[in-house]
Amino acid sequence: MNIRDDEAARTAERVARESYGRLVAYLSARTRDVAGAEDALAEAFATALRLWPADGVPDNPDAWLLTVARRRQTDALRRNKTRKVGEEHLMLISDELEAAAANPDDIPDRRLGLMFACAHPAIERGMRAPLILQTILGLTAIDIAAAFLISPATMGQRLVRAKARIKEAGIPFRVPDRQELPDRLDAVLDAVYAAYAKGWTEIGEAQGNALSSEAIWLGRLLVGLLPDEPEAKGMLALMLYTEARRAARRTADGAYVPLDAQNTRLWDSWQLNLAEDLLRQANAGGPSGRYQIEAAIQSAHMARRLHGAATWPAILQLYDHLFALTTSPVVALNRAAALSEVEGPAAALPALDALGVDPRMNDYQPYWAARGHVLAQTGDKSGAIEALTLAIGLSSDSAVRAWLRQRIQALQDG
Amino acid sequence: MQYLLMLYADQSAGLKIPADAMAKVMDLMGAYQASLEKAGAFVMTSPLDRVQNARTLRMQGGTIAEPSPGVFVNQGGDLAVHDGPYAETREQLGGFYIIEAPDMQTALDWARQCPAAQWGPIEVRAMKPGF
Amino acid sequence: MQFMLLIHGDESQMNALETDDTGMSPDYHAFNQALIKAGAMRGGERLRPTSAATTVRVRDKKAVVLAGPYAETQEQLGGYYLIDVPSLDEAIDWASKCPAAQFGSIEVRPIWPTRPQ
Numbered sequence: 001m002n003i004r005d006d007e008a009a010r011t012a013e014r015v016a017r018e019s020y021g022r023l024v025a026y027l028s029a030r031t032r033d034v035a036g037a038e039d040a041l042a043e044a045f046a047t048a049l050r051l052w053p054a055d056g057v058p059d060n061p062d063a064w065l066l067t068v069a070r071r072r073q074t075d076a077l078r079r080n081k082t083r084k085v086g087e088e089h090l091m092l093i094s095d096e097l098e099a100a101a102a103n104p105d106d107i108p109d110r111r112l113g114l115m116f117a118c119a120h121p122a123i124e125r126g127m128r129a130p131l132i133l134q135t136i137l138g139l140t141a142i143d144i145a146a147a148f149l150i151s152p153a154t155m156g157q158r159l160v161r162a163k164a165r166i167k168e169a170g171i172p173f174r175v176p177d178r179q180e181l182p183d184r185l186d187a188v189l190d191a192v193y194a195a196y197a198k199g200w201t202e203i204g205e206a207q208g209n210a211l212s213s214e215a216i217w218l219g220r221l222l223v224g225l226l227p228d229e230p231e232a233k234g235m236l237a238l239m240l241y242t243e244a245r246r247a248a249r250r251t252a253d254g255a256y257v258p259l260d261a262q263n264t265r266l267w268d269s270w271q272l273n274l275a276e277d278l279l280r281q282a283n284a285g286g287p288s289g290r291y292q293i294e295a296a297i298q299s300a301h302m303a304r305r306l307h308g309a310a311t312w313p314a315i316l317q318l319y320d321h322l323f324a325l326t327t328s329p330v331v332a333l334n335r336a337a338a339l340s341e342v343e344g345p346a347a348a349l350p351a352l353d354a355l356g357v358d359p360r361m362n363d364y365q366p367y368w369a370a371r372g373h374v375l376a377q378t379g380d381k382s383g384a385i386e387a388l389t390l391a392i393g394l395s396s397d398s399a400v401r402a403w404l405r406q407r408i409q410a411l412q413d414g
Numbered sequence: 415m416q417y418l419l420m421l422y423a424d425q426s427a428g429l430k431i432p433a434d435a436m437a438k439v440m441d442l443m444g445a446y447q448a449s450l451e452k453a454g455a456f457v458m459t460s461p462l463d464r465v466q467n468a469r470t471l472r473m474q475g476g477t478i479a480e481p482s483p484g485v486f487v488n489q490g491g492d493l494a495v496h497d498g499p500y501a502e503t504r505e506q507l508g509g510f511y512i513i514e515a516p517d518m519q520t521a522l523d524w525a526r527q528c529p530a531a532q533w534g535p536i537e538v539r540a541m542k543p544g545f
Numbered sequence: 546m547q548f549m550l551l552i553h554g555d556e557s558q559m560n561a562l563e564t565d566d567t568g569m570s571p572d573y574h575a576f577n578q579a580l581i582k583a584g585a586m587r588g589g590e591r592l593r594p595t596s597a598a599t600t601v602r603v604r605d606k607k608a609v610v611l612a613g614p615y616a617e618t619q620e621q622l623g624g625y626y627l628i629d630v631p632s633l634d635e636a637i638d639w640a641s642k643c644p645a646a647q648f649g650s651i652e653v654r655p656i657w658p659t660r661p662q
């Protein structure tokens with residue numbers, strides 16, 4: 001394949017993917033039959049990816065794909081002729097599709113409704129992100145399984161079951177009303193962010209990197225579809241702040257580099273600027289939610305590293321807000337770390353002790369890493385070594401383990 | 415779509431509620447039903463008699479045969495009546511009938527006739543006025 | 546007196562028997578006719594499997610929605626409502642408004658429509 005063909009193939013893929021979620025959502029919005037819509041579209045996309053690189057992408061890809069998918073559905077309809085149920089319904093949809101294919105500008109974008117269905121409270125929490133990745137982006141069960149560390153067969157089964165549940169339990173494709181929106185949108189954002197976080201922790205794996213890009217793509221889609229929701233912008237900003245540092249978080253030979261030691265020239269300024277812009281827009285509208293605050297914390301870290309701004313007090317305040325909102329022990333831990341920077345390690349220690357009463361901290365690696373860090377600063381060498389040793393034992397990342405071992409070594413030498 | 419809302423609660427705690435407080439609960443249930451009716455969502459409802467008065471009909475022994483398509487008959491088994499509700503979790507609620515019968519015995523006779531008695535337990539509970 | 550017959554069975558086996566959504570076995574059809582003829586029939590429905598069930602309860606004034614059927618055994622079935630609404634959202638909404646949601650749990654299960662042969 002020469003470079004031009006390759007480019008055409010990528011263009012085809014990009015256009016096809018943009019169409020995929022829109023068409024799945026459109027085809028399944030009325031019947032809630034996501035699996036049926038996917039089947040009807042599968043052949044259309046296979047054909048598109050075969051023909052478009054050679055023939056060029058059609059002027060209206062959606063209309064092209066819808067025409068092929070419609071033919072598929074008509075075939076399926078003919079095959080199911082013996083089955084009475086749903087026939088009129090399919091006929092109705094077929095007519096609608098015909099009209100839509102003739103005038104593709106009339107195809108309404110129901111992706112948002114589909115995302116809310118996938119992240120519905122009646123869908124098991126752990127399946128929300130995989131469902132969105134599959135229905136909106138067309139990712140295969142194999143790709144999703146790899147990212148979520150589940151066998152492809154199990155993931156495939158769970159996806160099939162979850163789609164059957166959308167249909168059978170009667171989960172609607174609908175953007176919730178104002179009153180319900182904040183809670184329900186949180187579930188959608190959490191699912192997309194969970195996909196991002198999966199991709200972020202898979203260091204060095206092409207798979208993980210790809211998943212993070214997919215999640216960012218979904219974040220941009222959400223911001224585009226819900227331009228008035230500051231939390232959607234906040235989440236996208238948070239993902240971009242993190243993503244911008246991807247190249248700096250490991251040395252060339254794979255060693256862990258903490259934020260304060262990262263080479264800021266390796267940070268992606270385009271992504272950072274985009275994140276800053278999104279955060280500004282988000283903060284301009286309405287009250288701050290979890291993602292906006294987390295993005296603001298990242299923004300303050302950037303300002304600290306890039307311009308030497310004294311932003312630790314601001315970070316501490318932001319963690320106070322975040323804790324009031326979430327009462328999460330993870331936030332309390334980060335708050336204690338910020339407190340150590342603002343008021344010194346002696347001030348942070350009581351906060352860490354209080355948090356240590358929570359039994360969930362017993363096997364929470366970041367707690368012991370932070371505790372070791374603070375104890376080392378107070379001069380409690382043996383206490384610090386003990387905490388850092390626990391942190392090593394609880395870490396599954398060999399680069400982080402190596403870095404912690406170095407810290408222990410430095411304490412023993414010093 | 416039609417949905418069945420199945421109301422579960424700790425029965426022994428419910429029985430300890432004083433009469434005047436219970437009257438309040440029933441008022442609330444009445445108001446709830448009125449709002450369902452007003453919204454056009456109401457189909458039917460009933461409270462159920464306490465579980466101690468429930469009987470469960472269950473086929474014991476035998477094997478299930480399919481003499482003609484869709485007809486399942488237990489051969490060699492006995493339909494036994496047990497006191498109390500159906501409690502195991504191996505099997506799931508798959509449907510229900512509401513019937514009019516003069517007494518538990520007649521209701522059990524109907525349950526015996528139900529095709530599902532051939533392969534699964536049927537719990538019979540009297541309905542009470544209320545809600 | 547009115548009685549409710551609650552049909553239990555091993556779902557995996559029952560579902561294996563299903564051929565399509567319209568299926569009603571001749572035996573059921575005959576049983577229904579007998580009930581109707583005797584004037585004893587007050588209603589009855591087949592339910593979709595527990596995989597389509599959702600459980601709702603209200604705690605601290607917030608509706609808690611759980612994917613799946615009601616599974617605990619400390620509580621007992623005390624009553625039911627059969628409602629007709631456009632989607633699961635309205636069903637959950639009604640369940641959370643039910644006074645019983647304040648102290649008990651409400652399993653919400655879609656009816657699986659049958660058509661007599």
